[in-house]
Amino acid sequence: MNSEKQHYTVSVYTENNIGLLNRLSAIFQRRHINVESLNTSASEIEGVSKFTILVNVTESQIKKIIGQIEKQVEVIKAYYHTEEDTIYQESCIFKIKSDLLFEERQIQNIIKESNARIVTVNKEFFVLEKSGRRQEIELLYRELNAFGIMQFTRSGRIAVTKDEMKISTMLQAFQN
Known part of the structure; x- marks a missing residue:
């Protein structure tokens, strides 16, 4: 054992x-x-x-x-x-200021490379969804955190x- x-x-x-x-x-x-x-x-x-x-x-x-x-x-x-x-997978959602989506070209690249999906966009914020392994979610968190995250939540493992x-x-x- x-x-x-x-x-x-x-x-x-x-x-x-x-x-x-x-x-x-x-x-x-x-x-x-x-x-x-x-x-x-x-x-x-x-x-x-x-x-x-x-x-x-x-x-x-x-x-x-x-x-x-x-x-x-x-x-x-x-x-x-x-x-x-x-x-197994985990899911997460990020809430981020909308200005960043349009002013920071790098944010768009991060979203594309991570295979995250934009769920909603309005004048104040946009919401990103990502499913994957914990390491992928943690990497995306670190990359986005450099720009500022308004809210973040992650599911448990499924x-x-x-x-x-x-x-x-x-x-x-x-x-x-």
Whole structure:
């Protein structure tokens, strides 16, 4: 078993119950583990939610965490995946003064090179959207920050596995 820390993406399939987020975060808090990102959304199965949690831990820690998560009544199934096992993205949006778009030629080049997309433009500001790996988003942030960012927000990781997930078959049975 690998004793080195690495990033794991945790997928938790659950019934959508109030209070579950607090109990899940307590599992990490008790172990002094920082959650790097958290996303919750609908899953591929109607009525089932999916938490996608990014943590940097050892393999033995992640196995214990999964065991604790699965003890929660509402949790149908929890999995952990390495970086190599997943296809993942993050999204972000930037709000920037409109003057810069027209006065700073370099801003237009940064937008083009980063494959960011302009969502809206008005007299005061424009909004840029970018999806990609965290490193791409951080690079774009650094480049734009030199000109001034009015607002910035980034989503948590969203991920799918490269291999087929058996959860769909399991969840079909859960629904019946």
